[in-house]
Amino acid sequence: MENWHQFPHICENIEAKEMQENTFEKSKLDAAYYAVQSFRVRCLVDSREDILKTGRYTEENLDNMTMDLFAQELHKFQFWQKIKNSGSMKWDQIIAYARETGQAVFDVVRQAYEMKYEGLASIEELNGQFSQITATAADPGDIRPIYDQVSKISPHICSGCGMCAGICPLGCITVENGKLTIDETKCIHCGLCFTACPRSFLPKKLVDWLVSHGEAAPVDVQIGSYLEALSAQTKVPDILTVGQDGGVVTTLLYYAFQAGKIDAALGAKMGTTLWKPEPFIMRTKEDAILAAGTKYANNPNLSALPQVKKFSKIAVVGTPCMMQALRKGDIFKLDAKLRDQIKYKIGIFCMESFPYEGIVQIAKQLGTSIENAKKMNINQGKFFITNKDGTVVQAPIKEVTQHARKECHYCYDLTSESADISVGSIGSPAGWSSVLVRTPAGKELFDGALAAGLLEVKKLAEIQPGLPLLVKIAGTKSNNSSKKVLEGLEKKHPVPAYK
Amino acid sequence: MDTADILHAIRSGADAVMLVGCKFGECDYETGNRTAKRHVDFAKRVLDSIGVGSNRVEMFFCSAAESDKLVAAITEMTRRVEELPSNPLK
Ligand SMILES: Cc1cc2nc3c(=O)[nH]c(=O)nc-3n(C[C@H](O)[C@H](O)[C@H](O)COP(=O)(O)OP(=O)(O)OC[C@H]3O[C@@H](n4cnc5c(N)ncnc54)[C@H](O)[C@@H]3O)c2cc1C
Ligand code: SF4
Numbered sequence: 042m043e044n045w046h047q048f049p050h051i052c053e054n055i056e057a058k059e060m061q062e063n064t065f066e067k068s069k070l071d072a073a074y075y076a077v078q079s080f081r082v083r084c085l086v087d088s089r090e091d092i093l094k095t096g097r098y099t100e101e102n103l104d105n106m107t108m109d110l111f112a113q114e115l116h117k118f119q120f121w122q123k124i125k126n127s128g129s130m131k132w133d134q135i136i137a138y139a140r141e142t143g144q145a146v147f148d149v150v151r152q153a154y155e156m157k158y159e160g161l162a163s164i165e166e167l168n169g170q171f172s173q174i175t176a177t178a179a180d181p182g183d184i185r186p187i188y189d190q191v192s193k194i195s196p197h198i199c200s201g202c203g204m205c206a207g208i209c210p211l212g213c214i215t216v217e218n219g220k221l222t223i224d225e226t227k228c229i230h231c232g233l234c235f236t237a238c239p240r241s242f243l244p245k246k247l248v249d250w251l252v253s254h255g256e257a258a259p260v261d262v263q264i265g266s267y268l269e270a271l272s273a274q275t276k277v278p279d280i281l282t283v284g285q286d287g288g289v290v291t292t293l294l295y296y297a298f299q300a301g302k303i304d305a306a307l308g309a310k311m312g313t314t315l316w317k318p319e320p321f322i323m324r325t326k327e328d329a330i331l332a333a334g335t336k337y338a339n340n341p342n343l344s345a346l347p348q349v350k351k352f353s354k355i356a357v358v359g360t361p362c363m364m365q366a367l368r369k370g371d372i373f374k375l376d377a378k379l380r381d382q383i384k385y386k387i388g389i390f391c392m393e394s395f396p397y398e399g400i401v402q403i404a405k406q407l408g409t410s411i412e413n414a415k416k417m418n419i420n421q422g423k424f425f426i427t428n429k430d431g432t433v434v435q436a437p438i439k440e441v442t443q444h445a446r447k448e449c450h451y452c453y454d455l456t457s458e459s460a461d462i463s464v465g466s467i468g469s470p471a472g473w474s475s476v477l478v479r480t481p482a483g484k485e486l487f488d489g490a491l492a493a494g495l496l497e498v499k500k501l502a503e504i505q506p507g508l509p510l511l512v513k514i515a516g517t518k519s520n521n522s523s524k525k526v527l528e529g530l531e532k533k534h535p536v537p538a539y540k
Numbered sequence: 541m542d543t544a545d546i547l548h549a550i551r552s553g554a555d556a557v558m559l560v561g562c563k564f565g566e567c568d569y570e571t572g573n574r575t576a577k578r579h580v581d582f583a584k585r586v587l588d589s590i591g592v593g594s595n596r597v598e599m600f601f602c603s604a605a606e607s608d609k610l611v612a613a614i615t616e617m618t619r620r621v622e623e624l625p626s627n628p629l630k
C-alpha cells in the first residue's frame with residue numbers, strides 16, 4: 042500500500058472540467074438533492090438578505106461561499122453513495138475514485154473526514170495510515186448534524202481565537218477576554234462558527250498534509266512539519282528594543298510592508314486597558330513596531346477578520362489556535378476569497394494564555410502591578426516582569442500557572458504547527474527567537490527579510506539548548522492535552538476532535 | 541417551496557420547473573414570493589454547476605389580473621421544453 046502522505050498532487054487544484062449542459066446523471070442529481078438540504082447550505086440561502094444587510098459579506102462573497110459549501114456537500118454525498126454501493130473502499134480505490142472524478146486526493150480525504158464526523162462513514166487506519174472507509178449510515182437522514190452553534194462546546198474548550206466571531210455571517214458573536222457570547226435573537230443556526238472553530242473538530246493529519254505539501258517536507262510528531270529550524274535576531278535597531286525575543290515577527294512584518302508583499306497585517310497591540318490586548322490592523326511597517334511585544338492575556342485576533350478583508354494582501358500573526366483556525370478554513374474551504382487574500386500565517390509559540398484578571402493577579406503576586414510593568418516574559422520555567430524602573434521580578438511558572446486559562450489545557454500545539462512560519466523563544470538564547478520555516482510561503486518571507494539584511498540567523502541545530510528542548514516541551518504540551526481530552530471524554534464533556 | 545423541491549422534480553424526471561408567484565409586495569404570504577425567488581436563484585446556480593443547465597427552472601411574477609402574462613410565461617416554458625433535450629430520468 043502506498044503511504045497516504047505521498048501524493049504530491051494532493052495540493053494541486055484540479056480545474057473543474059467544462060460542464061456539458063443537459064447532462065442528467067441520477068446519482069449526481071440525488072447527491073445535489075441531499076446537498077441543498079444540508080442545513081448549512083440552506084441557512085445561507087434562507088438568510089441571504091439578513092446576511093447582506095450586515096455588510097460582513099459582499100453579494101459575490103456570500104454567493105461564492107454558498108456555492109463552495111454546496112459543492113463540498115455535493116461531492117461528499119457522491120462519494121458516500123459510491124462507498125455505500127460497495128460497502129467500503131480501500132485506499133487505492135479512493136485514489137482511483139479521485140482520479141476518475143477529477144478531484145484532488147486531498148479533497149476526497151477531506152470528504153471522508155466530514156462523513157466520519159457526521160456519522161455517515163467510519164475511517165479505519167493501519168499503522169497510522171488511512172486504510173479504508175466504510176459507510177455506516179444507510180440514509181442521509183441519519184446524519185449526525187455537526188454544524189451546530191459553537192456555544193455548544195465553547196464554554197469548556199474555547200481557545201479564544203475569535204474565528205467564530207470573525208466568520209459569523211450575522212456578526213452575532215463577541216469574543217472578549219477568552220469568553221464568547223452569542224446574540225440569540227440574530228443567530229440563524231447556520232453552524233458556520235462550529236465548522237470554522239479549531240476546537241470543534243480539527244483533523245490533525247490533514248493539517249500536516251497541507252502544511253507539508255503532501256509530505257514534500259517531513260512531519261515531526263511533536264512540532265509538526267518544517268523545512269528549516271533556525272534561530273534569528275532582528276538587525277533593525279528600533280525593533281531590537283521593543284521585540285519580545287529576537288523581534289523576528291515584527292521584522293517579518295516590517296519587511297513584508299517595505300517590500301510591498303502585504304498591505305495589511307492582523308496582530309495584537311496593547312489595548313486601552315493596560316495589558317489587555319486588542320486585535321490590531323497594521324497598515325505600515327511603523328504599525329508593525331507598535332504591535333511588538335507579547336501580551337499574555339488572551340486576545341481574539343481573528344474576530345477582526347471582517348475588518349481586514351478589504352485589503353488584498355494580508356499577513357496574520359497569532360497563537361497556535363489562531364493558526365489552526367486559519368488552516369482549518371483552508372481544509373474545509375471556508376470563505377475562499379479571504380483564504381486567497383491571506384498571504385502569510387505567522388504563528389507564535391504558546392504554552393498557555395491567561396485571562397486579563399490572571400495577568401493582574403500575577404503582577405500582584407510578583408509584588409508589582411500592571412501599571413508598573415514594562416515587559417512580561419516567560420522563559421526557562423519562570424515568569425518575569427520587567428518594571429518601568431528597570432527592576433525585574435520573577436516567579437517559577439508553577440506558582441502562577443493556576444491563573445492560566447483552563448480551556449488552554451485542551452491545546453496540543455506549542456509551535457503553531459498550522460502556520461507558514463512559527464516564531465518563539467524556547468530553544469534560543471535570550472534576545473533571539475527560534476524560527477520554524479514551514480511552507481514555501483513562509484520560506485519566501487523569511488528569505489526575503491534575510492536578503493534585505495534585516496535579520497541575523499543561525500541554525501537551531503548549532504545552538505544550545507536548541508531543538509531538543511523545543512521538541513521535549515512540545516511533547517509535554519501535547520501529552521497533557523491528550524490526557525485532558527481523555528479525561529473530558531470520561532466525564533462526557535465536549536472535547537475537541539483532533540482525529 | 542425550496543431548492544430541494546425543484547431538484548426533486550428534476551431527479552424524478554421533470555424536463556423543467558416553472559414557478560409562478562405574485563409580484564413583490566402583493567403576496568398574501570408576505571414574503572413567500574421572495575423566499576421562492578431566492579431558492580430559484582440558488583437552484584439555477586446549482587443546476588448550472590451540475591451540468592443540467594439553469595434554463596430548466598424559471599420563476600415568473602404576475603398578479604391575478606394579468607392572465608396575459610401567465611399565458612406568455614407558459615408559452616415561454618413550453619418553448620424551452622420543446623427545444624431542450626428531454627430528461628432521460630422519466
Ligand atoms: C499568550 C502567549 C503565550 C506565549 N507562550 C510562549 C511560550 O510558552 N514559549 C515560547 O517560546 N513562546 C511563547 N510565546 C511567544 C513569544 O512570547 C513571542 O511572541 C515570540 O517568541 C516572538 O517573539 P518576537 O520577538 O519575534 O516577537 P515580536 O517581534 O515582539 O512580535 C510579537 C507579535 O505577537 C503578536 N502578539 C502579541 N501578543 C499577542 C496575543 N496575546 N495574541 C496574539 N498575538 C499577539 C503581536 O501582534 C506581534 O506582532 C507566547 C506568546 C503569547 C502571545
Ligand atoms: S452564531 Fe454561529 S450558528 Fe449562529 S449565525 Fe453565527 S455562525 Fe451561524
Ligand code: SF4
Nearest residue numbers: 199200202203205238
Ligand atoms: S475556539 Fe475560537 S472559534 Fe472556537 S469557540 Fe472559541 S473563539 Fe470561537
Ligand code: SF4
Nearest residue numbers: 200362391393449452
Ligand atoms: S494554549 Fe493553545 S488555545 Fe491557549 S492561547 Fe495558546 S494556542 Fe490558544
